[in-house]
Amino acid sequence: MKQKNMAASIAMTFIKYTIYIFIVILLIHLGKGAYSFGYAVLSDDTMDREPGTDVTVTIRSDTSVYNIGKLLQRKGLIREAKVFFVQEFISQYHGDIVAGTYILNTSYTTEEILEVLAQATLGETDENGKIISETE
Numbered sequence: 001m002k003q004k005n006m007a008a009s010i011a012m013t014f015i016k017y018t019i020y021i022f023i024v025i026l027l028i029h030l031g032k033g034a035y036s037f038g039y040a041v042l043s044d045d046t047m048d049r050e051p052g053t054d055v056t057v058t059i060r061s062d063t064s065v066y067n068i069g070k071l072l073q074r075k076g077l078i079r080e081a082k083v084f085f086v087q088e089f090i091s092q093y094h095g096d097i098v099a100g101t102y103i104l105n106t107s108y109t110t111e112e113i114l115e116v117l118a119q120a121t122l123g124e125t126d127e128n129g130k131i132i133s134e135t136e
Helices: 002-042 067-075 080-089 110-117
Strands: 052-058 102-105 124-125 131-134
Touching: 002 080, 052 067, 067 080, 080 110, 102 110
Parallel strands: none
Antiparallel strands: 052 102, 124 131
């Protein structure tokens, strides 16, 4: 009987420590993912170096910010639509994206892309789509 209790105790201890190890590995994995996502949201990475490649993008008035992100990702302007969604939400251009056809460049940061997509609400632009005077 003692041997059965001893075996059961060892088995329970093994299971308990296995669960602890699994939880630690899961927390490490989740932490890495959260760090990577946060870094992507706050970084100013571009897809290409200057001069980059010009890409024409057409945005309809009924397109959601996430779907705009998916379009930009398909066109090679950004890496992840989810990151774009969050970046737009925390930017000064939140809610200011205007429907239209735009020429964007693969060397633009997300902030520069948002600036161009919100140009109609913010002011005049130069031939490259950059804002040269703000109206607000």
